[in-house]
Amino acid sequence: MVDHASLSGKRVLLVIAGGIAAYKSLDLIRRLRERGVRVRAVLTEAGARFVTPLSVQALTEDTVYRDLWSLTDESEMGHIRLSREADLIVVAPATANLLARMAAGMADDLAATVLLATDKPVLVAPAMNVRMWEHPATQDNMTRLERRGVRRVGPNDGVMACNEFGPGRMAEPMEIIDAIAAHFAEAAHKPQADKPQAHTPLSGKRALVTSGPTHEPIDPVRYIANRSSGKQGHAIAEALARLGAAVTLVSGPTRLPDPPGCAVVAIETAREMLAACEAALPVDIAVCAAAVADWRVAGTSDRKLKKDGGGPPSLSLTENPDILATLSQAGPRRPALVIGFAAETGDVVAYATAKRARKGCDWIVANDVSLGTTTFGGADNTVHVIRADGAEAWPTMGKDAVGARLAEAIAAHFQTPTP
Ligand code: C5P
Secondary structure, eight states: OOOOGGGTTOEEEEEEOSSTTHHHHHHHHHHHHHTTOEEEEEEOTTGGGTSOHHHHHHHHTSOEEOOTTOHHHHHHSOHHHHHHSOSEEEEEEEOHHHHHHHHHTOOSSHHHHHHHHOOSOEEEEEOOOHHHHHSHHHHHHHHHHHHTTOEEOOOEEEEOTTSOEEEEEOOOHHHHHHHHHHHHHHHHHSTTTTSOSOOOTTTTOEEEEEESBOOEESSSSOEEOOOOOSHHHHHHHHHHHHTTOEEEEEEOSOSSOOOTTEEEEEOOSHHHHHHHHHHHOSOSEEEEOOBOOSEEETTOOSSOOOOOSSOOOOOOEEEOOOHHHHHHTOGGGOOSEEEEEEEESSSHHHHHHHHHHHHTOSEEEEEEOOBTBOTTTSSEEOEEEEETTEEEEOOOEEHHHHHHHHHHHHHHHHHSOOO
């Protein structure tokens, strides 16, 4: 549960674009105001087809800003002031069209102009048909925006107004509020966040991140592997480096470029990964995001196994070292903060809580990899962060955003250690 105390007195500029989910934005305004947030709204022309300006005005108890060319709005409240006099801009619903205009830097209506003119953080809550969300154009636009620092909450899976099923539903108002509160809570840890100076709360700290799959050889040409893409681990390494940590990334084979600012050690097997991790010690932070193979083939063949008519060979497996458990129990060389991942199916939080105790790590980031979820290889992740004091559910977001938020949580931990 995210603490909403940081919301009181904050100024949110809410951009309501044209989608059926706009009706939820009315509830969002009401709930934000209940928490002491000052909400000012920009309604796009399409947005005004779904909710009336009068409802928005009544709920915000303020003018509804709609027209770039309105003399009244421009003289009393120019678009620059509108965007600057907010602590955060929230776009909900963020339609495919508005995301595309934001990504392209267009300024063809008041909403787009405000978003282009602003120097304030922006959070988007996408809402659209599943095919539109999954279209490479939208995905590219979203990735570009996230790279520029735009935050995202949702979209969620579910049945949509058009009767299709899949990701595309706007996050629920309370999830959006949690994301807003998390943003302000993190910003509170950033010294002089408005200043363009580098935000490096982890400078002086050393971090080790494992990422990707391992490849366990069967013979010189074959190996056992898994579907890990390495996206999550690489995103965490990059985010930690951005916050000033000296990062060693120990990675199994992936198709990803090396993240900027990290020393990358490329390995193939679990035993090589363990050796590289031990060589990187001492570190302050260890994040084990790799999907390490639990087993390797005992007695690997030096020669390619042949189909010689004698039937398939039988492979005997032996257990790999557990890198997370080894680092968690490394005695005086144990990193101050050890974080593991748990890819589970079913009762994710219960299994992950048990895993945290079993492995001896401090936090576990748990995600659901049941069939039907796209965590493995996909761009998004829905995680629960389990610490000694309980589990926190994070809304679905891009793996880059999970990495950024985890890095901020790590930085906050070192400022005020939490269990
Ligand atoms: O036991 P399980 O594989 O589910 O645990 C997952 C966590 O343990 C991940 O953080 C993973 O990186 C780590 N792990 C490891 N070495 C292993 C197996 C898992 O570091 N051999």
